[in-house]
Amino acid sequence: MLRFVIRRLLVIIPTLFLVITLSFFMMRAAPGTPFQTGRKLPAAIEQNVMRRFGMDRPLGVQYLNYLVGVVHGDFGPSLKYRDKTVAQIIAEGFPKSLILGLTSLGLATIIGVGLGVVAALWQNRSPDYIVIFIAVLGVCVPTFVTAPLLVLVLGSKLGLLPLAGWGQPQNLVMPIMVLTLPQIAIISRLTRAGMIETLRSNFVRTARAKGLSAGRIVVRHTLPAALLPLVSYLGPACAGLITGSLVVEQIFNIPGLGRYFVVSALQRDYTVVMGVVILYSALVMLMNLVADVLYAALDPRVVLT
Amino acid sequence: MSVATARAGRSLWDDARRRLFKNRAAVASLWLLTLLVLTSLIGPLLCPFPFDLLNKDDVLVAPLVHGHVLGTDAIGRDLLARIFIGLRVSLAVGVVATLVSLVIGVAYGATAGYLGGWIDDLMMRIVDILYSLPFIFFVILLMVTFGKSLFLLFVAIGAVEWLTMARIVRGQTLSLKEKEFIEAARAAGLSAPAIVLRHIAPNLMGPVVVYVTLTIPGVILAESFLSFLGLGVQEPLTSLGTLVSEGARDMELAPWTLIFPALVMALTLLGFNFIGDGLRDALDPKDR
Numbered sequence: 001m002l003r004f005v006i007r008r009l010l011v012i013i014p015t016l017f018l019v020i021t022l023s024f025f026m027m028r029a030a031p032g033t034p035f036q037t038g039r040k041l042p043a044a045i046e047q048n049v050m051r052r053f054g055m056d057r058p059l060g061v062q063y064l065n066y067l068v069g070v071v072h073g074d075f076g077p078s079l080k081y082r083d084k085t086v087a088q089i090i091a092e093g094f095p096k097s098l099i100l101g102l103t104s105l106g107l108a109t110i111i112g113v114g115l116g117v118v119a120a121l122w123q124n125r126s127p128d129y130i131v132i133f134i135a136v137l138g139v140c141v142p143t144f145v146t147a148p149l150l151v152l153v154l155g156s157k158l159g160l161l162p163l164a165g166w167g168q169p170q171n172l173v174m175p176i177m178v179l180t181l182p183q184i185a186i187i188s189r190l191t192r193a194g195m196i197e198t199l200r201s202n203f204v205r206t207a208r209a210k211g212l213s214a215g216r217i218v219v220r221h222t223l224p225a226a227l228l229p230l231v232s233y234l235g236p237a238c239a240g241l242i243t244g245s246l247v248v249e250q251i252f253n254i255p256g257l258g259r260y261f262v263v264s265a266l267q268r269d270y271t272v273v274m275g276v277v278i279l280y281s282a283l284v285m286l287m288n289l290v291a292d293v294l295y296a297a298l299d300p301r302v303v304l305t
Numbered sequence: 306m307s308v309a310t311a312r313a314g315r316s317l318w319d320d321a322r323r324r325l326f327k328n329r330a331a332v333a334s335l336w337l338l339t340l341l342v343l344t345s346l347i348g349p350l351l352c353p354f355p356f357d358l359l360n361k362d363d364v365l366v367a368p369l370v371h372g373h374v375l376g377t378d379a380i381g382r383d384l385l386a387r388i389f390i391g392l393r394v395s396l397a398v399g400v401v402a403t404l405v406s407l408v409i410g411v412a413y414g415a416t417a418g419y420l421g422g423w424i425d426d427l428m429m430r431i432v433d434i435l436y437s438l439p440f441i442f443f444v445i446l447l448m449v450t451f452g453k454s455l456f457l458l459f460v461a462i463g464a465v466e467w468l469t470m471a472r473i474v475r476g477q478t479l480s481l482k483e484k485e486f487i488e489a490a491r492a493a494g495l496s497a498p499a500i501v502l503r504h505i506a507p508n509l510m511g512p513v514v515v516y517v518t519l520t521i522p523g524v525i526l527a528e529s530f531l532s533f534l535g536l537g538v539q540e541p542l543t544s545l546g547t548l549v550s551e552g553a554r555d556m557e558l559a560p561w562t563l564i565f566p567a568l569v570m571a572l573t574l575l576g577f578n579f580i581g582d583g584l585r586d587a588l589d590p591k592d593r
Contacts, residue, residue: 011434015434029450030450136578140571142526144533144550145571147553151556152556156557246530246534247534261445262445265445265449
């Protein structure tokens with residue numbers, strides 16, 4: 001187990017290196033500079049600015065400098081937001097995305113697992129069909145449709161919730177609803193499939209034959225085995241959600257990480273883009289590792305090598 | 306009934322077709338998809354307004370006013386005509402990008418699986434690494450870097466989606482290559498590329514077809530997502546995602562600009578998802 005974890009952690013390093021290299025050169029190949037997107041700057045000033053950020057040096061040298069910085073934990077200054085470092089921007093945006101992501105994923109897990117269990121226990125009867133309907137709805141109506149519709153109904157027409165923004169608890173309600181629905185869909189589907197398969201297995205039959213109560217059979221015997229596929233789904237999903245949903249943050253005007261990423265990519269704020277990409281990749285890989293370890297812990301048949 | 310038909314056995318595909326047509330949801334979605342495809346092809350010809358015509362006097366008019374069946378958008382373009390074109394573009398993106406991922410994924414996965422050994426290890430390790438890259442970020446970077454062209458959109462999304470396909474195909478190939486008919490082909494002196502192409506690839510069809518039908522809605526979503534962020538299809542051309550995003554902007558004044566495109570989008574995704582599920586049940590009946 002320990003060897004497995006160490007080996008996986010070691011693989012993360014070259015992968016991150018690859019991510020940094022790819023995104024660095026792709027970003028630099030893009031036309032335009034961070035200082036020349038809107039109005040035209042006098043050439044002398046532009047040169048000065050470029051020198052200030054070391055961007056007058058050859059690209060290879062800049063790349064090496066950047067790598068050295070990253071190894072020392074220094075992601076450089078933002079090229080667009082004056083007097084802010086990339087670390088500060090991430091420190092501002094990340095907690096907001098984190099709150100949204102973790103809350104939605106937590107809610108979705110509770111609701112999704114509940115619905116999945118109900119559907120499996122009443123397979124091919126009306127509760128099952130209702131859950132399947134919800135799952136289909138969640139898959140077929142993407143977030144950029146549910147979000148504006150919710151804003152239109154709950155925000156504009158009924159005036160129950162603020163349209164957009166950040167800072168008050170009410171601001172959280174709609175983004176969380178929007179982020180939760182598709183997750184409920186996927187989680188309830190996974191749970192339902194896992195439950196149906198496990199309910200047919202021999203050890204559940206044994207539990208029934210022993211005369212255990214229905215509740216105990218579901219909670220103690222079926223669920224742990226049925227939820228295994230969910231574990232491997234939740235790892236990457238968690239990384240995806242906590243780094244911010246680009247669309248939801250855009251619509252609700254939330255200054256989270258996803259929004260910084262899109263704005264920075266369009267404005268050629270190289271360092272901020274790189275910082276977010278590195279953070280995201282590292283999180284995805286870590287979460288995948290956590291999911292694999294958890295999986296092995298839950299399922300004695302899996303041996304990590 | 307002639308002797309010949311009585312003798313003809315039922316192939317895997319006959320069985321699958323029979324099971325598929327018994328599945329009411331799958332049949333209904335098959336009809337729905339046919340209808341959507343026909344609409345996207347014929348619709349623009351029947352619509353009296355070109356999709357890029359600006360009707361200056363009819364900005365944001367409600368449905369059924371001045372001959373605009375579904376109303377107009379913020380610069381007076383007929384919404385029905387735009388939905389037709391948007392549907393056409395979205396379907397095209399879905400199909401073409403999926404084909405790109407299909408070709409790359411099958412070629413890559415079959416090669417890795419058939420050759421095996423260290424080549425397989427290396428190729429699959431590359432896939433593992435690519436999996437952990439933040440792909441949506443890379444697609445955004447790609448669009449920013451090389452400009453927003455429809456062709457690039459196809460390639461970018463297709464290049465992202467081939468990974469899972471490669472894994473599925475490799476797994477299938479690993480088990481297929483131990484079968485007797487492959488051994489026979491090898492004994493007959495066929496070269497490795499010929500075996501992969503002529504004997505392995507056709508036998509991969511089942512899982513690949515299922516995955517393809519589930520990839521198409523994924524690609525349509527990815528494109529809409531990019532369009533929503535302003536990085537997808539560019540004016541005056543449009544896609545369902547672009548239409549939804551424009552509708553979201555104008556929904557206070559003209560809710561129909563949001564509701565109709567969203568409805569078409571949901572129906573399209575619904576159709577593909579149900580047909581995918583139906584195919585999976587039909588080709589792999591053990592989970593029912």
